[in-house]
Each structure stands twice: as structure tokens, then as C-alpha cells.
Amino acid sequence: MLSEAVRSISANLSTTVAATMTVLIGMFLLGLVIAFATYARSWSDDVKSGLVVKVFHDRDATPKQVDAVRVVLERDSLVNQNRIEFVSAKEGLERMQKDRPDLFSAKLPYNPLGPAWTVYPKRAEDVEQIANRLGAKTERYPAGVHNVTYGKEKARRILKVANIINAIFGIAVLVLVSAAAILIANTIRLSIFARRREIEVMKLVGATNWFVRGPFMLEGLLCGLTGSVLAVILLFVSKEVALPSILPRLASDPGVGALGFWLIALILMGVGLVLGAAGSGLTLRRFLRV
């Protein structure tokens, strides 16, 4: 069967090359989109993780009042329990002196700040609800609390952008995968159509369907494999050459990154193989009913 496949590949080199190129282009684009999509997702996740609720106590809040807030926070199921940070008045002042030296540089007669909480949500989308549970909406805060903030406008914008990015890339992946599938199926159909006479003869001398199909599917498999391996090589080259020039302009947080390259490569080769073999196998069915 292998010899039959090799023979048919060399006998129909142009269509085989066309099919391989189609797979190559399809898989290259798919690889790019997967890389960008996972990158964008991870970027938006990173930005979203910056969304926090801040609870500011009065300067003269009693330890009991502070403790009451802590109890509320610890009971809130939306709050990431590992990331409830207490910022004492002294720490707060030190931070502010660092961040805003223009306002806090002078020796102040007393610390104007009270203790505060920085609360991370489990899901970024929940910041508003967490804040509202502490009275952010009605501005009726618990005793000893004078303000609760969660960067209202900023949070909404970030969430909106993140959702749009996700949707766009989701659609792009879908469109590309189906486009690649259609393109590959078409090319394979073309190459099979060119050989339908051959198939007819094979069937007439008593070849079983699998005997006819085998070499074609193997050929499709080889096309798919070659195409996707070439695509992976191309992606690797563009990653090594193009990425370093773009990367510095992108946010280079350590938490942000695309899906691992080799994982993408594996996905692409898998998709290429399946597309190649299944594509030719399915397309053949029509011609086998002789």
C-alpha cells in the first residue's frame, strides 16, 4: 500500500504539491491565530487580575470595626481568600510617600490615612458586586469605613475590551479552521476527481474499497503531515525572526504569554493529519459507489 501511495504521489506531483501547500497555508494561519489568541487572552487575564476592591477605613476606626470588615470579606464567596491584604495606616502612608512624593513628601503632623484592605476577587468580573456588598453603590458603608472603590469605569472598560478580544479571536479561529478544512477538502477533491477514471478501473478489476482508498488516504496523510510540518517550521522561523522586533512594544509581563510553541505545533500537526486523511477518505466515498 505504501508503494502504491508513493507511486500515486509521484505520478500526480502537481496536485499533491497543491494539496500540501493548502495545508501549509491553512496550518500556518491557524498557528498564528492560536498564538495571538492565547496571547491576547493571557494579556486580558493579566489586566483583569489588576482589578481589585479597596476598602478604606476611617482614621479613627476601632480594631473591632476593622475586624468586622475582615469577617465580612472572609465570608464573601466571590473574594479570593488567599489574597485579602490588610494595609495598616503606617504602611499606607509609606506607600503613598513612595508613590506620590509631591503630596506626601513633607513631614506631616499626623498620619491622615486609616487602615485599608486590598481585596482580590476570584473572577475579575465580580469586583463590582464585592464592592456593592460593602455599600459602594448606596454609599452606606459599614461602621468605621469611609470609602470602598473598585475603579468603576476602568474596570468596566477593561472587562468590555477583554470580552471583545475573546470573541474576535474565537470567531477568527472558527473561520480559519473551517476555511482551511474546506480548502483542503477541495484540493483533495480536485486531485481525486482528476483520477476518478483510475478509480473506476480499479473497481472494475475487483479492488475492494479499502484497496482503492488506502493509498489515497495515506497520500492525504502524508500531505497533511508535510504541510503542517512545513507550517510549524515557518512559524518557528517567524517566531525567532519577527517576534523579537515586536515583543518589546507589547506588554512584557512575565504573566503574559502565548500557548507554548510546541503545544501549538502539536495541535497543528494533529489537525493537519486528521484533515488530510479524513478529507481524502470522505471525498473518496462518492467515487467509490461504482
Place this chain on the structure above:
Amino acid sequence: MTAVQENTLVTDSPVDLAEQAAPQSESAAAAARAMIVFDGVEKVYDPDVVALETASFVIEKGEFVFLVGPSGSGKSTLIRLLLKEIEPTSGRIFVGGRDLGRLRRSKVPQLRRNIGCVFQDFKLLPNRNAGENVAYALKVQGEGRNAIRRKVPEVLGLVGLTHKTDSYPDELSGGEQQRVSIARAFVNHPPLLVCDEPTGNLDPDTSVGIMQLLYRINRSGTTVLMATHDREMVDKMRRRVIALEDGRIARDERRGGYTTE
């Protein structure tokens, strides 16, 4: 060689054949003996083009039968029915004792391996040389390399093309291509050889050569059914003639001519 041709068409246990024969004892028993039985076979193409109208005939093993009639009279339909390329609208067809209506699709390749086919347009694979074209029919059956090496030169010798083994179809003349196609059809020594106008594209002299070849094959025990337009040939050979007209069997003569005199 003769012993090989005597075997049943589809290699099958006799038990299976007996089972099939049970319901209609007499006609079915005859069907099991004969090479081809058409029993009230009708074929209507969509929407209502009648290609074959209640055709009934029996061809015994070892016969040489001409199938004549003008274009569109149903000759090709009849051949395609034999190969189970198409299904009859009604009626039953037996080939080598096998009811084609009951033959599962997965067994169709088996059936075709036991029917040699020769066509007007040769139907050779263009990217294989003569030897490989013949070998393909053997490969399809999972025949081993040694058997192929032995059988291919043998059958190419039979059709007189030993020196053209390495030639590709486009390097061969029409007559030579038809010889290759006959070699391919005969390499398995099938009990039945079906030819659809094998001399249709050939000049008269070449046709005579092809006919002699088919005659030789027939004499070795193979049943030959040949659809043809070649009036001269039919009249000269004086063999059984089944004449089709508008899908009906107009004539079935033991030693007939192309037309009734």
C-alpha cells in the same frame, strides 16, 4: 488451466449455494449450473426510461455469445447489471449460480475478480506500463510478488505482447492496448469474460486478431459474452446471438448472424 475455469464464480461453500437453491428447485438448480441467468430482468432509469424490458435468457458455461443491437438498445445496461454496477428494477440475475440480488456489496469485488472485463476504450491505467496494468488485477486480489512475476509474462505471451511489457498505454497501438486489456481481464483465468464492443475502436484487420484471441480464450473453457456492432464478425463466427431492440430481446439464435436473413 481448464481446472481453474471450472470453479464456481464466487468462491463459496456449496452449502450456501444449496441454501439459495432450496426455494425454487428446478429453475434454481438450472441457475446454479448455468454461467448467466437473466430471469425477467427489467431496468428502468429515472424518471421512466426503460433500458431493459423483462429480459430472460440462460447462458451455459463455455458458450460464446454475441450481444447485438443498435446503440441504446440496452447492451451496456445488461453488462453493467452483470457487474452489479447497477441494480435491476425487477427480476433476478444469477452469475455462476450466485443470485446478484442477494450478493452483499462487500462481496462485489469478489464477483468482479471472477468476471474479466474488456471495454471499447480499453480502460488501462495510463501511468502504468503494460506489465503493471496486468499485474494490478493480481495485486488487487492480494496476489504475492512471486505469483505476479510468474503470471504476468505468461498472459502477456498469450496475447502476443511479451516484447511490449514495459510500454505505457500511450506508446501502444489501439489493438495492442486492447490486447493488454484482455490480458488483464484474463490473468485471473476468470470463468466469464465480458466484452463491451472490444473491437469498436479498431480497424477490421486488428479486430480479427482480437476476435481470434477471444476465440482461443473461449476454447479453453471460458464463457465469453461480447456486445458488438461488428456485423461482419458476427456473421463470420456463426455463434449464438442475442439481439436487443429497444430494451427487448428481439432474437436469440443458436448459430445466428447479425441480422436475420
